[in-house]
Amino acid sequence: MTTLETAADAARDNLTALESEAVHIFREVAGEFDRPVILFSGGKDSTLLLHLAIKAFWPAPVPFPLLHVDTGHNFDEVIEFRDKVVETYGLRLVVARVQDWIDDGRLTERPDGTRNPLQTQPLLDTITEHKFDAVFGGGRRDEERARAKERIFSLRNAFGQWDPRRQRPELWNLYNGRHRPGEHVRVFPLSNWTEADVWNYIAREGIELPSIYYAHRRKVYRRDGMWLTEGPWGGPRDGEVVEELMVRYRTVGDGSCTGAVESAATTVEEVIAEVQASRLTERGATRADDRLSEAAMEDRKREGYF
Amino acid sequence: MSGLLRLATAGSVDDGKSTLVGRLLYDTKSVLADQLDAVRRASVDRGLSTPDLSLLVDGLRSEREQGITIDVAYRYFATPKRSFVLADTPGHVQYTRNTVTGASTAQLAVLLVDARKGVVEQTRRHAAVLALLGVPRLVLAVNKVDLINYDEASFTVIAKEFGAHASSLGYEEGSVLAIPVSALLGDNVATRSENTPWYQGPTLLKHLENVPVAPDPHEAAFRFPVQYVIRPRTAEFPDYRGYAGQIAAGTVRPGDEVVVLPQGLRTRVDSVDTPRGALQEAGAGSSVTVLLTDELDISRGDLIASAEQPPEVTDELTATLCWLSSKSLRQGARVLLKHGTRTVQALVDDLRSRFDEQSLSTVDEPRSLELNEIGGVRLRLSEPLPLDDYSSSPRTGAFLVLDPGDGDTLAAGLVGERFSALACGE
Numbered sequence: 001m002t003t004l005e006t007a008a009d010a011a012r013d014n015l016t017a018l019e020s021e022a023v024h025i026f027r028e029v030a031g032e033f034d035r036p037v038i039l040f041s042g043g044k045d046s047t048l049l050l051h052l053a054i055k056a057f058w059p060a061p062v063p064f065p066l067l068h069v070d071t072g073h074n075f076d077e078v079i080e081f082r083d084k085v086v087e088t089y090g091l092r093l094v095v096a097r098v099q100d101w102i103d104d105g106r107l108t109e110r111p112d113g114t115r116n117p118l119q120t121q122p123l124l125d126t127i128t129e130h131k132f133d134a135v136f137g138g139g140r141r142d143e144e145r146a147r148a149k150e151r152i153f154s155l156r157n158a159f160g161q162w163d164p165r166r167q168r169p170e171l172w173n174l175y176n177g178r179h180r181p182g183e184h185v186r187v188f189p190l191s192n193w194t195e196a197d198v199w200n201y202i203a204r205e206g207i208e209l210p211s212i213y214y215a216h217r218r219k220v221y222r223r224d225g226m227w228l229t230e231g232p233w234g235g236p237r238d239g240e241v242v243e244e245l246m247v248r249y250r251t252v253g254d255g256s257c258t259g260a261v262e263s264a265a266t267t268v269e270e271v272i273a274e275v276q277a278s279r280l281t282e283r284g285a286t287r288a289d290d291r292l293s294e295a296a297m298e299d300r301k302r303e304g305y306f
Numbered sequence: 307m308s309g310l311l312r313l314a315t316a317g318s319v320d321d322g323k324s325t326l327v328g329r330l331l332y333d334t335k336s337v338l339a340d341q342l343d344a345v346r347r348a349s350v351d352r353g354l355s356t357p358d359l360s361l362l363v364d365g366l367r368s369e370r371e372q373g374i375t376i377d378v379a380y381r382y383f384a385t386p387k388r389s390f391v392l393a394d395t396p397g398h399v400q401y402t403r404n405t406v407t408g409a410s411t412a413q414l415a416v417l418l419v420d421a422r423k424g425v426v427e428q429t430r431r432h433a434a435v436l437a438l439l440g441v442p443r444l445v446l447a448v449n450k451v452d453l454i455n456y457d458e459a460s461f462t463v464i465a466k467e468f469g470a471h472a473s474s475l476g477y478e479e480g481s482v483l484a485i486p487v488s489a490l491l492g493d494n495v496a497t498r499s500e501n502t503p504w505y506q507g508p509t510l511l512k513h514l515e516n517v518p519v520a521p522d523p524h525e526a527a528f529r530f531p532v533q534y535v536i537r538p539r540t541a542e543f544p545d546y547r548g549y550a551g552q553i554a555a556g557t558v559r560p561g562d563e564v565v566v567l568p569q570g571l572r573t574r575v576d577s578v579d580t581p582r583g584a585l586q587e588a589g590a591g592s593s594v595t596v597l598l599t600d601e602l603d604i605s606r607g608d609l610i611a612s613a614e615q616p617p618e619v620t621d622e623l624t625a626t627l628c629w630l631s632s633k634s635l636r637q638g639a640r641v642l643l644k645h646g647t648r649t650v651q652a653l654v655d656d657l658r659s660r661f662d663e664q665s666l667s668t669v670d671e672p673r674s675l676e677l678n679e680i681g682g683v684r685l686r687l688s689e690p691l692p693l694d695d696y697s698s699s700p701r702t703g704a705f706l707v708l709d710p711g712d713g714d715t716l717a718a719g720l721v722g723e724r725f726s727a728l729a730c731g732e
Contacts (some may be wrong), residue, residue: 011310014389015591022591024552027533029604031647058581059546060538141380148379148394168715169378169407169630173552174644174702178713192391195383213362 015120015201019052022189024173025152029134029187030063032177036134036187037094037127040066042082043252044209045190048198050101051207053136064136065290069123071115072099072235081210087222090091094130096122108227113233124160128186132176136187142194148152152191158182199275203268213306214271215248215263226259311519314393314408316432317418321447326392326418326489327381328359328443330511333496336383359489378407382401387429387515389497397677402678404437406628406718411702413435414443415517416510417468419447421454421486430471431663436527438680438724439625440700443517444472447510451502452491458614461486474666487509524551526590527615528556528564529694529702531646532608538593548579549604554701555694556612556645557589558596563613566604572613573600590701606649607691609702615728617694617702621687622655626696626724627707628680635675641716642708645691649708656684675717682723696720 028035038053040046051300054063076124080263086093099119101107127135142246153168153175168176177185177187190198202209220227220243223237227247233256236242247260248271265271317323332342344374345361361493381392393408409415413438421431435445448569454460465484485494486502493499496511509514534547558564562575578585579595587596596610604610624665628636635654643652657714659682660672670681675681698701707717 003655017310020552020591020593024533027593028647031534055581056550057534057536059543060536061540061541127409142382169403169718171407171410171706171715171718172701174704174706176644176706176713176715178708180712192380192382194384194389196384197389202343207596207670 003064005046008184010096012204014205015197018193019055019201021173021192023056024187024188025175026053026136028056028175029136029177033134033185035130035132036136037067037130038062038064038136039123039138040082040093041252042068042078042085042210043138044198044202044213045140047085047209048155048202048206049136049138050085050089051205061090065094065155067094067096067123067132067135068127069119069126070095070097070099071119071256072097073115073231074209075100075211075229075249075252075255078210078252080147081208087123088145095124096126098122115233115252116257116258119254120160127160132184133179134185134187136189138190140190140195140198141188150188150191152188153177154186154188155179156184156186162186165202183291195274195275199268199272203272210252211251212252212260214268215246215266215296218246218247218260219244220247220260228264229255229261310389310391311413311514311517312391312393312411313414313416313420313514314405314412315416316395316405317447318426318428321418321420322360322489323394323396323416324360324362326416326447326449326487326495327392328362329492329495330392331362331383332359333511334383336381343698346666349356375485378404385515385594386513390514391621399593401432401629402435402628402680405432405631406439407571408719409436409441412441414445414514414517414655415441416445416447416451418447419464419468421450421460421464424460425467425471426484429468430666433475434470434661434663434666435470435628436679436721437472438628439478440490441699442481444477444482444483445513447489447620448484448486451486451493451618452488456486456493456501458502460706461505466539468593472629483507483513485513496543503615524698526555527563528558528610528612528616529554529617529699530558530596530610531648531702532604532606532610533647535604546597547601548597548714549610550593550595551610552593553588555590555699558588558594559587560584564598564610565613565616566602567611567616568619568690569608570619571600571602571604573598573602575599589643607646611648611692615691617699619690619692621690623685623687623691623721624682625660625685625722626680626682627675627704628688628720629675629677629711629717631716632677632683633709633716634677635716636673640710642710643685643687643691643705643719644708645705646702647689651688651693652707653678653686654683655686658682658684693721695722696697696724698721700701 013097098115101122107121110191139147149172179185192243216227220229245262246264248263249260266276343683346357348361349358373624379394381394383390389689395404395408417432419425448461486505487494493501494509498509530551532549533551536550538546558575560575564575565572576597576599578588603663637654637657639654639705641652643650656729659668659670661668661680694702703721705719706715707719710717
C-alpha cells in the first residue's frame with residue numbers, strides 16, 4: 001500500500017468516525033429532550049448538520065424543526081437555498097426576524113449598520129417563546145480559541161449565558177442533558193470536525209450548498225481589508241469603489257460583516273485544494289466581528305450568542 | 307492504521323503544556339497566518355521578544371490575564387498520516403477533575419515534566435489517574451531539556467524513575483516512552499534535535515503518528531445501548547421498527563443471537579441498517595440501526611447484548627468514583643446514575659475506601675469524598691442495570707453520577723474495584 005492510499009484511507013476512516021459521533025449526539029438529544037430545534041442559516045455547517053440529522057433518524061423524518069435567525073442582511077442565494085431544503089425534506093421552519101425586533105423597539109440599529117451582534121436577543125426570545133430546551137448549532141472547536149473550550153452539551157442559564165468556569169465535565173460519550181426549567185442546552189454535534197473535515201465530507205456525500213460557496217462573478221467593494229458585496233447593509237460608502245471580481249464565500253453570515261475571498265474554485269474538489277493551501281482561517285479571512293478584540297468570541301458567547 | 311488518534315495532555319502548572327501544544331499546532335502547520343499574527347501582536351503587547359506559542363491555546367480572557375489554562379480544551383491537528391484530537395488539560399488546582407475528563411476518551415496521554423524538577427508528586431498522581439481510567443499508552447515528555455544543557459544523564463534518571471512508577475501502575479514497558487523535548491525551541495517535537503545525539507527514539511510527532519491504537523474493541527462481546535426507536539409509519543416504511551444506537555463494544559452481524567436487557571428477552575438480529583444500506587457487519591463506535599426478528603417491547607435505555615456473553619444484570623454494585631464536584635459525598639447520599647442510555651436512582655450504601663494517589667494506597671472508611679478524590683463505594687440501584695466491569699468493557703462499565711437537584715455531573719464512575727490493583731503495586 002502506498003503512502004497516498006494510506007492517507008486517503010485514514011481520512012475516510014476519520015470522517016466515518018466523526019459521522020457516527022454526530023449521529024449518536026442527535027439521537028441522544030431526541031431521546032432526552034422535549035423540544036429540540038436545529039439552528040439553520042443555510043450556511044455549510046448548518047447544511048451539514050441537517051444532513052447528519054436526516055441520517056440519524058432515517059428512514060423516519062427529522063423530529064425537530066429548524067430555526068433561522070434572520071438579520072435581514074441576507075444573500076438571496078442563501079434564502080432560496082434555505083426554502084428549497086425545507087420543502088424538499090418536509091421540515092418545519094421557524095424564522096426570527098431581527099427587523100421585527102427593530103420595528104417594535106426591542107432592538108436599536110447599530111451606528112455601524114452590522115446586525116450580527118443583534119441576533120442574540122431574537123434568538124433568546126424565540127427559544128423562550130417556543131420553550132426550546134435543546135438548540136443544535138454547527139459550531140466547531142477548531143474555529144476559535146474560546147470555542148475550543150466548548151462542551152458538546154453546553155448548559156445555558158435562563159439568560160442564555162455561557163460560563164466557561166462552570167462547565168460540566170464531559171466524560172466518555174455519556175452526555176448530561178439535565179437542566180432546570182428556563183435553562184436550555186446548546187448542542188454541537190460538529191465539535192470535533194475541522195474545516196477540512198467539513199469540506200471532505202461534503203465532497204464524499206455530495207451535499208448541495210448555496211451557490212455562493214463556489215467562485216462566481218460578483219460586484220464587491222473593499223472595506224477593512226475584506227471584499228463586501230453591495231446590499232441593504234449600507235455599502236458602498238463614499239470612496240469605496242465597486243469592482244467585479246471572481247469570488248466565493250468561506251462562511252455565510254450577516255452580509256454586513258461577511259467578506260468574500262478571491263477565488264477560481266468552482267467545484268468542491270477545487271474548494272478543498274484552495275482551503276488546504278490557504279494561510280488564513282475561515283473566520284480570520286472573512287469575519288469582521290471576530291477581529292474586534294482578543295476575546296471577542298468569548299464575550300459574545302457569554303452574552304448568549306452561539 | 308487508524309485515521310484518528312485521541313490523546314490528552316497532563317502535567318503540573320508551568321511545565322509548559324500550552325507551549326508544547328502550541329508547538330505541535332505550529333509545527334504541523336495547523337496554525338494559520340492570521341492566528342499567528344494575533345499571537346505576535348499579543349506577545350509584543352506583553353513586552354515579549356519572541357511569539358509566545360502558549361497564547362495560541364489559552365483562549366479565555368482570564369487565562370491570558372493569569373497565564374494559566376483553566377479548562378479542558380480540544381485541539382485539532384493533522385499530518386498526512388493521521389488526524390489528532392487533543393484534550394488539552396490544565397495542571398492547575400482542579401487537576402484530577404480535568405485529567406479524568408481528558409483521559410476518559412484518550413488512547414494515549416502525554417505527561418509533561420520539567421527536566422530541572424523531574425518526576426514530582428503531580429506526575430505520580432496524574433499517572434495513577436491515567437492508569438485507573440485505562441489509558442493504554444503514556445508518553446513522558448521531559449520538557450525544557452535546553453535548561454539542563456541537553457544532559458543525557460539527567461534525562462535517563464527521570465525516564466527510569468517514571469518507567470518504574472508506570473510499571474508499578476500496571477503499564478508494560480512497550481506502552482511507555484520518554485522523550486527529551488524543548489517545547490519552546492522545538493527540540494524533538496516535530497523535528498529531531500541535533501542537541502540530543504544520545505537520544506535514539508522518535509520525535510514526539512513521529513511517535514504519535516505511528517503508535518498503534520489501543521487493542522481493538524471488536525474482540526469484545528457485543529454491547530448496544532438502545533438510544534432511540536425509529537418508527538417512520540410512512541407509506542414507504544409502514545412497519546419499520548429499528549433500534550438506533552452506537553455500538554459500545556464488539557461486532558454485530560445479521561443472524562446473531564442477542565439478549566435484550568434488563569428484561570432478558572432472547573431474539574436474533576434481522577439486519578443492521580444505515581442510510582447507505584444494510585451492513586454485513588458493524589463494529590464498536592459505529593452508529594447503526596438494528597432490526598430484530600421478533601416483535602418485542604424495547605425502548606430507550608435497554609441494552610442489546612451478545613446472548614453468549616451477556617453482562618451481569620444487578621441492582622447492587624461495587625464501583626470506583628472520581629469525585630468531580632465541590633459538593634462532598636457522604637454515605638447514604640441519594641444520587642442519579644447515568645449508564646449508557648438509562649438513568650436510574652442510586653443510594654450510596656457504603657463509602658468503603660479512598661485512594662491516596664501519592665502513596666498508591668487506600669484509606670478505609672473515609673468520612674466523605676471531596677473534589678478531586680477517588681474512592682470505592684457500594685451502590686444500591688432503584689432498578690437493575692446490565693453492567694460490565696470497566697476493565698473488560700470501558701463503555702459499558704462507565705457511568706456518570708448526577709445531582710438529582712440541579713442535574714450537575716458529580717462523579718465519573720467505573721464499575722468494579724479498579725484501584726485495588728493499583729494499590730498493591732508498592
